[in-house]
Amino acid sequence: MKDDNAPKADPSSGLTRRDFMKISGIGAALPLVIGPTVVRAAGEDIEVHGPGKVPVALNVNGKKLMADLEPRVTLLDALRDNFDLTGAKRVCDRGTCGACTVLMEGQPVYACMVLAIEAQGKKITTIEGLTEGDTLTPVMQAFVEHDAQQCGFCTPGFVIATTHFLQEHPNATEDDVRRGLSGNFCRCGTYDGIRAVALAKKASGGTA
């Protein structure tokens, strides 16, 4: 998928709810040109991208990454399919489970709910950007020590969420954990370990 530049047909019919969300997220979809055009809508100038492929530049883990993407491509799919950053997972694909959590401008977001074109100009940090080589952050190390992972598929999302949570709550209470980490789901049942990570003080010393 990474090297493909094949021209795209106009997806003019059969809109799903998701397409609608994606299109409505950028205003009104219109002309078949590359690069944004500007239309006047509701008294404001609105940039219109697509519907064909448009050049997209992302700032991910301190690097500028470029690709030609359709406007409907999510940040998550761009990261995974185009830049091979596969730590963030697509699980619910609807902003429910948190497995795709990345940091945007330092805040956790569900990458499946952000379009790649919307993420331009924002500083994105993925799980891969938290470490170099084989090193682990203190939070990752705490996940290992407290065995806060089984199959591991939800783990990168939880590590990102926990990392940010501990920056905000260095002395988290159980109640803080309950509220602060309820945006991610696990199927194997690793919450007890994750709770231990979030309550262990040493995990919060130096995170990213």
Added chain:
Amino acid sequence: MSEYTWPDPASRPLLGKRISRVDGPIKSSGRARYTYDYNPQGLLAGNILRCPYAHARITSIDISAAEKMPGVKAVQIVQKPGSEIFWAGDEVVAVAAVDEPTAEDAIRAIKVQYEILPHFVSDAEPPKNIAETSGPISQDDFEDMEGNQVPDEQVIAAIRKNGISFHLDDNYVKELQGYGVEVPVIQALRSAKYVQATGPKSPFKKTAVQKQGEPDKAFASAAATAQGLYGASCITHCCLETHGMAAEWPGPNEMAVHISTQNLSGIAPQLAEPMGVPAGNIQVMQQYIGGGFGSKFSPDRWGIAAAQLSKSAGGKPVKIMLDRAAEQEVAGMRPSAFARVTIAADKDGKLIAWDSRSWGTGGMGGGGTPPLPYIFDIPNQRKQHVAIATNQGSARAWRAPNHPQAASITMCAFEDLAAKMNMDPVEMLTRNLELTGPRAKIYRDELPIAAEMMQWKQNWHPRGDKTAGPVKRGLGLSIHTWGGRGHNSDCDLTIHPDGSVEIKMATQDLGTGARTIIMIVAADALGIPMQQVNLLIGDSRYPVSGASGGSTTSGGVTSSTRRAAVDARDALFAKVAQALNAQPDDLEAVNGTVRVKSDPSRGLAWKEACAKIGAMPLTIRGKNPDKSKPPDLTNSGVGGVQMADVSVDTETGIVRVNKMVAVQDCGLVVDVKTAESQVKGALIMGISYALYEEKIMDPVTGRMLNPNMEFYRLAGISDVGELKVRMMTGKGYDERGVIGLAEPPVVSPGAAISNAVANAIGTRVGVLPLTPARVLEALEGRS
């Protein structure tokens, strides 16, 4: 003669300790690559057009527009016009395109017409007067019996009496052997008469009444009787990594496959025939899997479609991963089971009679028969089950097939009877342990430990929390069992002359800790640090190891690893003995040295010892089972006790789990840390199915109403109270050998939580999940 027996506690440097999982760092850093993450240059995105109707016949398919679309590389019709579709979401056409958006557009460009047929998706109580069927045993029936661990002699008798309606091929026999199905059962299948199954004219398939003892007499003489309706709704596996496979053709007659599977060694044999490629030419790979829970044993139709698309696209890799909706609709569900139960005890609280009329669905196959009454061999019984065929994606094995449902039905009826007799259920259970058969001693050990951990005596009250206020608190319990004998497993263990050690085994680690326990067992026997063992799994080119199903992996892989490690160690001793001026039998491998037992000062560092091997590495094949290398290192049959402490808001119907306690036996615990995680995970999954999860079918459209994760709700971190786990270890447990742990602890939570809710609010909420609506209905006396 080599000593394969598990070592005693004094000589176990690693076995039975608390060791962090070896793949923890790669997982927590996001570097673990799953099938979903397979992303080679030129990968084509696969997608599938699915039937929107629960029952239909395909009348026409037009793929011409899709084929002409730029970027579309292959289109494959999966089910031809004329095919009958039996559930919504079934596969019709598959496409491969340069990227996901193009594949999505191609799917939309395909035109399929259907003749819509009547569907049936309800698992409500069947009408009373349906006829009994005693037709031949279908493959589903047979697998149910095996899954329920029906004694071999009963299975054989049923096969002889009714015949079978399926054909036995060699692959299936191999598969059965892999699961540990015993030879006499396979012989019975081979010699069974084939009886054509009569198509299901009615969705209801009623079994003959099964009777034991004299139930009518026993009920008439009973001191107390309780009646109730109990059960558990259909749920899905909801694997976070959806099912899927990537296929490519490196050569015209060669396939390479990445697949999310619990059955790495069993995939190539299943692909060989449909793809017309010798199984030996199919390489199957998987390093990490994002959940399976019993639903991932086969390449499935979508995997075969990926392989066909790849072939059509000139061998380029094609990956098809299900989207969330398909995962929820077609890729696995746990059958529902409900029952009207009457249970009776004598004046001492001993169970004397059981009567159940049960029903449930597992899709078109009708679904599992819960083993009722669960665990207790009540002397007088009458029972009958109705399997309901429904138009929905078929059931797949879900952790401990049929046991959670059976436990919910039985243990809830049991506690209702205890309540009726004003008896503490711990006391009543203690009085009935002799009915639990061979595991009575285990329960007798575990029950007081669990009661202590829950502070049962201090906290338990008779049914109905009498304290003021809308929030009521209560305790409940349940017990469970499972078999779990180790599966067939081969491995190659190599000691290289430079001292490095590697193990090759075509197994998989589902997140259970399989990698970790294999490395513990090998390093423990060789007296070296685990880091020195290079474990290679997840590739079908390695020695064959069984599917991870039925809690058979731990027993299988540790047994073969132990035999290989002991043989390799002894072979090393033979090479080293002369240099140490000793007999091989006098040597031991401890703390990274090979030394003389009686004089530890005479030894060689591991690396020096390995240099004596010579120029060529030493490779040993370890096997399980291996009768030539006794003893049996694995076993079957575990017991566990669980207790739940809940609060119920009687104004909103919301149930919260304050605390759960699990006391679990699994023979010799190889790694206490990952074992406890497995049990905690089961408790959490149990809270999830007890309170939230339900596959809701729409009777009008025949479709699942919640094929997503917003409305198919999993327990989150805020839903889980305190969890306390105790693994039984030491004398009476260790010497039984290694037994798997995936199924047993997930059986009891539903029953324990339901019982705690009944204890809190004073009335039974019969059906799981215990949603606010069901709780409020029960409180209003409407259920």
